[in-house]
Amino acid sequence: MEKRAFKRSYYHVRNEEAALDIVQESMMKLSEHYGDKPANELPMLFQRILSNCTLDWFRRQKRHNALFSHLSDFEAPGDDAGDFDLLEAWAGPDDGERAQSAEDLARRSQTLRDIEIEIQALPPRQREAFLMRYWEEMDVAETAAAMGCSEGSVKTHCFRAVQALSKALKAKGIEP
Structure with a gap:
């Protein structure tokens, strides 16, 4: 957890x-x-x-x-986002069941980076609802309780997040 x-x-x-x-x-x-x-x-x-x-x-x-705000040494959010792997758990280590070429690994790595970028680009409430529902695998009622909103709002946020992600990823040539 x-x-x-x-x-x-x-x-x-x-x-x-x-x-x-x-x-x-x-x-x-x-x-x-x-x-x-x-x-x-x-x-x-x-x-x-x-x-x-x-x-x-x-x-x-x-x-x-x-x-x-006048101090120049303030570290803005995102300054060290370069080494973070969005779907590390999903991608997981290579289990050796099948060999993958360097090209396949590079393509998969780029796809994961693209997905990460698109999730980060979602509006905060959509991103929160999406992550709770699909990453944390919470149901609608649990997500609504955790977010402090109605179940209908959770459904709307998730729908809009999925639509936005689908559209953005299709524009990059990434389809399921």
Whole structure:
């Protein structure tokens, strides 16, 4: 769960250190405030806490930027996004079942980078709904509870995200 939470946070803040801090803060809050809850409720609570911690991070950044925007050494989100692999778990290590050429591996790597770029380009709420539904494999009700919105809003955000991703990836020649 920690790795998926990190990737979800990283998609939002586009800063590896900040994403790690957000996940750590979320886990601490979960253990401090909800340790007595039944185990089956913890994943939902964690998703909601993670969303709230991410929003808090953006609020702190906005406040920081308003106060210190004249400083040139402020690190903007996304500065170290170059080495992040979006679908590392999906791509996984080569299991040796079939040999792949260097060209196949390069093409697959480029496709994964293209998908990552398009997911990052989604509006924040669409990206959040998409990642919860299809990356975290949460159902509509769980996603709605975690995002603090209605089930209809989750469906709308997911539909729009899938449409936008499909259109963008088809424009790049990537089709299922």
